[in-house]
Amino acid sequence: MSRYMPEGWNLPEIDDLNRQFFTSGKLLVQQCTECGTVQHLPEDVCHDCHAMTFDWVEASGNGTIYSYVIVHHPVHDMLRERVPYGVILVQLDDYPSIRIVGNLVDVDPSEIAIGKPVSVSFEEVEGADGEMVTIPQWVAA
Ligand SMILES: [Zn+2]
Structure with missing residues:
Protein backbone atom coordinates (compact mmCIF):
# COMPACT_ATOMS: atom_id res chain seq x y z
CA MET A 1 0.00 0.00 0.00
CA SER A 2 1.30 3.47 -0.83
CA ARG A 3 1.34 6.04 1.90
CA TYR A 4 -1.84 7.84 2.85
CA MET A 5 0.15 10.77 4.18
CA PRO A 6 2.49 12.56 1.73
CA GLU A 7 5.78 10.93 0.74
CA GLY A 8 8.42 12.21 3.10
CA TRP A 9 5.98 12.69 5.97
CA ASN A 10 7.56 11.84 9.31
CA LEU A 11 7.78 8.21 10.35
CA PRO A 12 7.51 7.04 13.93
CA GLU A 13 10.81 6.99 15.80
CA ILE A 14 11.64 3.33 16.29
CA ASP A 15 13.12 2.28 19.61
CA ASP A 16 13.50 -0.98 21.53
CA LEU A 17 10.05 -0.58 23.08
CA ASN A 18 8.05 -0.07 19.87
CA ARG A 19 10.20 -1.91 17.27
CA GLN A 20 7.98 -5.03 17.17
CA PHE A 21 4.83 -2.94 16.78
CA PHE A 22 6.23 -0.85 13.91
CA THR A 23 8.28 -3.44 12.02
CA SER A 24 6.54 -6.83 12.35
CA GLY A 25 3.81 -6.26 9.76
CA LYS A 26 1.37 -7.65 12.34
CA LEU A 27 -0.95 -5.83 14.70
CA LEU A 28 0.82 -6.64 17.97
CA VAL A 29 -0.10 -5.48 21.44
CA GLN A 30 1.78 -5.93 24.69
CA GLN A 31 0.51 -8.51 27.16
CA CYS A 32 1.79 -8.47 30.73
CA GLY A 61 -6.83 -6.53 13.08
CA ASN A 62 -10.58 -5.99 13.18
CA GLY A 63 -12.17 -3.14 15.04
CA THR A 64 -14.68 -0.32 14.99
CA ILE A 65 -14.29 3.43 14.81
CA TYR A 66 -14.53 4.67 18.40
CA SER A 67 -13.96 8.31 17.53
CA TYR A 68 -12.49 10.43 14.75
CA VAL A 69 -11.58 13.92 13.61
CA ILE A 70 -11.56 15.39 10.12
CA VAL A 71 -8.53 17.61 9.57
CA HIS A 72 -9.27 20.55 7.24
CA HIS A 73 -6.42 22.90 8.12
CA PRO A 74 -2.97 21.89 6.79
CA VAL A 75 -0.76 22.30 9.82
CA HIS A 76 2.31 21.79 7.59
CA ASP A 77 3.02 22.75 3.95
CA MET A 78 3.34 19.05 3.05
CA LEU A 79 -0.33 18.56 3.98
CA ARG A 80 -1.83 21.20 1.63
CA GLU A 81 -2.70 18.57 -0.97
CA ARG A 82 -3.78 16.00 1.65
CA VAL A 83 -6.54 17.89 3.45
CA PRO A 84 -9.23 17.12 4.29
CA TYR A 85 -8.24 13.80 5.86
CA GLY A 86 -9.59 11.72 8.69
CA VAL A 87 -7.80 10.55 11.80
CA ILE A 88 -9.63 7.69 13.45
CA LEU A 89 -9.43 6.00 16.83
CA VAL A 90 -10.08 2.27 16.42
CA GLN A 91 -11.32 0.04 19.24
CA LEU A 92 -10.07 -3.49 18.64
CA ASP A 93 -12.73 -6.23 18.49
CA ASP A 94 -10.64 -8.82 20.33
CA TYR A 95 -9.02 -6.40 22.81
CA PRO A 96 -11.68 -3.73 23.40
CA SER A 97 -9.61 -2.00 26.08
CA ILE A 98 -7.18 -1.02 23.32
CA ARG A 99 -7.70 1.88 20.92
CA ILE A 100 -5.25 2.66 18.14
CA VAL A 101 -4.94 5.87 16.11
CA GLY A 102 -4.60 5.80 12.33
CA ASN A 103 -6.16 6.88 9.06
CA LEU A 104 -9.08 5.28 7.21
CA VAL A 105 -7.35 5.14 3.87
CA ASP A 106 -10.03 3.94 1.45
CA VAL A 107 -13.03 6.03 2.46
CA ASP A 108 -13.81 9.67 1.75
CA PRO A 109 -13.50 11.57 5.04
CA SER A 110 -17.17 12.62 4.80
CA GLU A 111 -18.16 8.95 5.15
CA ILE A 112 -16.26 8.31 8.38
CA ALA A 113 -18.63 7.54 11.24
CA ILE A 114 -18.41 6.23 14.78
CA GLY A 115 -19.22 2.51 14.91
CA LYS A 116 -18.12 1.64 11.37
CA PRO A 117 -16.19 -1.65 11.16
CA VAL A 118 -12.60 -1.43 9.95
CA SER A 119 -9.67 -3.78 9.34
CA VAL A 120 -5.98 -3.12 9.63
CA SER A 121 -3.84 -2.66 6.52
CA PHE A 122 -0.12 -1.94 6.64
CA GLU A 123 1.87 0.70 4.82
CA GLU A 124 5.47 -0.35 4.31
CA VAL A 125 7.95 2.53 4.24
CA GLU A 126 11.72 2.46 4.33
CA GLY A 127 13.03 4.47 7.25
CA ALA A 128 16.05 6.76 7.09
CA ASP A 129 18.31 4.00 8.43
CA GLY A 130 17.01 1.47 5.88
CA GLU A 131 14.81 -0.33 8.39
CA MET A 132 11.35 -1.16 6.97
CA VAL A 133 8.56 0.44 8.96
CA THR A 134 5.08 -1.07 8.75
CA ILE A 135 2.51 1.52 9.72
CA PRO A 136 -0.89 0.17 10.78
CA GLN A 137 -3.62 1.94 8.84
CA TRP A 138 -7.29 1.06 8.42
CA VAL A 139 -9.69 0.15 5.63
CA ALA A 140 -13.46 -0.27 5.68
CA ALA A 141 -14.42 -3.84 6.66
ZN1 LIG B 1 0.33 -6.69 34.70
Missing part, protein backbone atom coordinates in the same frame (compact mmCIF):
# COMPACT_ATOMS: atom_id res chain seq x y z
CA THR A 33 3.38 -11.80 31.66
CA GLU A 34 2.31 -11.34 35.31
CA CYS A 35 -1.39 -10.42 35.07
CA GLY A 36 -2.31 -10.88 31.40
CA THR A 37 -3.38 -7.28 30.84
CA VAL A 38 -3.01 -6.10 27.25
CA GLN A 39 -2.00 -2.53 26.52
CA HIS A 40 -1.06 -0.12 23.76
CA LEU A 41 1.10 2.02 23.21
CA PRO A 42 4.04 -0.16 24.21
CA GLU A 43 5.37 0.94 27.59
CA ASP A 44 7.88 -0.26 30.16
CA VAL A 45 5.33 -0.80 32.93
CA CYS A 46 2.00 -2.68 33.05
CA HIS A 47 -0.89 -0.27 33.56
CA ASP A 48 -2.59 -2.76 35.89
CA CYS A 49 -0.01 -4.49 38.10
CA HIS A 50 3.16 -2.45 37.39
CA ALA A 51 5.14 -5.50 36.28
CA MET A 52 7.79 -4.86 33.65
CA THR A 53 7.78 -8.01 31.54
CA PHE A 54 5.63 -8.49 28.45
CA ASP A 55 4.94 -10.80 25.57
CA TRP A 56 3.58 -9.64 22.22
CA VAL A 57 0.20 -10.99 21.15
CA GLU A 58 -1.28 -10.58 17.70
CA ALA A 59 -4.67 -8.92 17.44
CA SER A 60 -7.12 -9.94 14.71
Whole structure:
Protein backbone atom coordinates (compact mmCIF):
# COMPACT_ATOMS: atom_id res chain seq x y z
CA MET A 1 0.00 0.00 0.00
CA SER A 2 1.30 3.47 -0.83
CA ARG A 3 1.34 6.04 1.90
CA TYR A 4 -1.84 7.84 2.85
CA MET A 5 0.15 10.77 4.18
CA PRO A 6 2.49 12.56 1.73
CA GLU A 7 5.78 10.93 0.74
CA GLY A 8 8.42 12.21 3.10
CA TRP A 9 5.98 12.69 5.97
CA ASN A 10 7.56 11.84 9.31
CA LEU A 11 7.78 8.21 10.35
CA PRO A 12 7.51 7.04 13.93
CA GLU A 13 10.81 6.99 15.80
CA ILE A 14 11.64 3.33 16.29
CA ASP A 15 13.12 2.28 19.61
CA ASP A 16 13.50 -0.98 21.53
CA LEU A 17 10.05 -0.58 23.08
CA ASN A 18 8.05 -0.07 19.87
CA ARG A 19 10.20 -1.91 17.27
CA GLN A 20 7.98 -5.03 17.17
CA PHE A 21 4.83 -2.94 16.78
CA PHE A 22 6.23 -0.85 13.91
CA THR A 23 8.28 -3.44 12.02
CA SER A 24 6.54 -6.83 12.35
CA GLY A 25 3.81 -6.26 9.76
CA LYS A 26 1.37 -7.65 12.34
CA LEU A 27 -0.95 -5.83 14.70
CA LEU A 28 0.82 -6.64 17.97
CA VAL A 29 -0.10 -5.48 21.44
CA GLN A 30 1.78 -5.93 24.69
CA GLN A 31 0.51 -8.51 27.16
CA CYS A 32 1.79 -8.47 30.73
CA THR A 33 3.38 -11.80 31.66
CA GLU A 34 2.31 -11.34 35.31
CA CYS A 35 -1.39 -10.42 35.07
CA GLY A 36 -2.31 -10.88 31.40
CA THR A 37 -3.38 -7.28 30.84
CA VAL A 38 -3.01 -6.10 27.25
CA GLN A 39 -2.00 -2.53 26.52
CA HIS A 40 -1.06 -0.12 23.76
CA LEU A 41 1.10 2.02 23.21
CA PRO A 42 4.04 -0.16 24.21
CA GLU A 43 5.37 0.94 27.59
CA ASP A 44 7.88 -0.26 30.16
CA VAL A 45 5.33 -0.80 32.93
CA CYS A 46 2.00 -2.68 33.05
CA HIS A 47 -0.89 -0.27 33.56
CA ASP A 48 -2.59 -2.76 35.89
CA CYS A 49 -0.01 -4.49 38.10
CA HIS A 50 3.16 -2.45 37.39
CA ALA A 51 5.14 -5.50 36.28
CA MET A 52 7.79 -4.86 33.65
CA THR A 53 7.78 -8.01 31.54
CA PHE A 54 5.63 -8.49 28.45
CA ASP A 55 4.94 -10.80 25.57
CA TRP A 56 3.58 -9.64 22.22
CA VAL A 57 0.20 -10.99 21.15
CA GLU A 58 -1.28 -10.58 17.70
CA ALA A 59 -4.67 -8.92 17.44
CA SER A 60 -7.12 -9.94 14.71
CA GLY A 61 -6.83 -6.53 13.08
CA ASN A 62 -10.58 -5.99 13.18
CA GLY A 63 -12.17 -3.14 15.04
CA THR A 64 -14.68 -0.32 14.99
CA ILE A 65 -14.29 3.43 14.81
CA TYR A 66 -14.53 4.67 18.40
CA SER A 67 -13.96 8.31 17.53
CA TYR A 68 -12.49 10.43 14.75
CA VAL A 69 -11.58 13.92 13.61
CA ILE A 70 -11.56 15.39 10.12
CA VAL A 71 -8.53 17.61 9.57
CA HIS A 72 -9.27 20.55 7.24
CA HIS A 73 -6.42 22.90 8.12
CA PRO A 74 -2.97 21.89 6.79
CA VAL A 75 -0.76 22.30 9.82
CA HIS A 76 2.31 21.79 7.59
CA ASP A 77 3.02 22.75 3.95
CA MET A 78 3.34 19.05 3.05
CA LEU A 79 -0.33 18.56 3.98
CA ARG A 80 -1.83 21.20 1.63
CA GLU A 81 -2.70 18.57 -0.97
CA ARG A 82 -3.78 16.00 1.65
CA VAL A 83 -6.54 17.89 3.45
CA PRO A 84 -9.23 17.12 4.29
CA TYR A 85 -8.24 13.80 5.86
CA GLY A 86 -9.59 11.72 8.69
CA VAL A 87 -7.80 10.55 11.80
CA ILE A 88 -9.63 7.69 13.45
CA LEU A 89 -9.43 6.00 16.83
CA VAL A 90 -10.08 2.27 16.42
CA GLN A 91 -11.32 0.04 19.24
CA LEU A 92 -10.07 -3.49 18.64
CA ASP A 93 -12.73 -6.23 18.49
CA ASP A 94 -10.64 -8.82 20.33
CA TYR A 95 -9.02 -6.40 22.81
CA PRO A 96 -11.68 -3.73 23.40
CA SER A 97 -9.61 -2.00 26.08
CA ILE A 98 -7.18 -1.02 23.32
CA ARG A 99 -7.70 1.88 20.92
CA ILE A 100 -5.25 2.66 18.14
CA VAL A 101 -4.94 5.87 16.11
CA GLY A 102 -4.60 5.80 12.33
CA ASN A 103 -6.16 6.88 9.06
CA LEU A 104 -9.08 5.28 7.21
CA VAL A 105 -7.35 5.14 3.87
CA ASP A 106 -10.03 3.94 1.45
CA VAL A 107 -13.03 6.03 2.46
CA ASP A 108 -13.81 9.67 1.75
CA PRO A 109 -13.50 11.57 5.04
CA SER A 110 -17.17 12.62 4.80
CA GLU A 111 -18.16 8.95 5.15
CA ILE A 112 -16.26 8.31 8.38
CA ALA A 113 -18.63 7.54 11.24
CA ILE A 114 -18.41 6.23 14.78
CA GLY A 115 -19.22 2.51 14.91
CA LYS A 116 -18.12 1.64 11.37
CA PRO A 117 -16.19 -1.65 11.16
CA VAL A 118 -12.60 -1.43 9.95
CA SER A 119 -9.67 -3.78 9.34
CA VAL A 120 -5.98 -3.12 9.63
CA SER A 121 -3.84 -2.66 6.52
CA PHE A 122 -0.12 -1.94 6.64
CA GLU A 123 1.87 0.70 4.82
CA GLU A 124 5.47 -0.35 4.31
CA VAL A 125 7.95 2.53 4.24
CA GLU A 126 11.72 2.46 4.33
CA GLY A 127 13.03 4.47 7.25
CA ALA A 128 16.05 6.76 7.09
CA ASP A 129 18.31 4.00 8.43
CA GLY A 130 17.01 1.47 5.88
CA GLU A 131 14.81 -0.33 8.39
CA MET A 132 11.35 -1.16 6.97
CA VAL A 133 8.56 0.44 8.96
CA THR A 134 5.08 -1.07 8.75
CA ILE A 135 2.51 1.52 9.72
CA PRO A 136 -0.89 0.17 10.78
CA GLN A 137 -3.62 1.94 8.84
CA TRP A 138 -7.29 1.06 8.42
CA VAL A 139 -9.69 0.15 5.63
CA ALA A 140 -13.46 -0.27 5.68
CA ALA A 141 -14.42 -3.84 6.66
ZN1 LIG B 1 0.33 -6.69 34.70
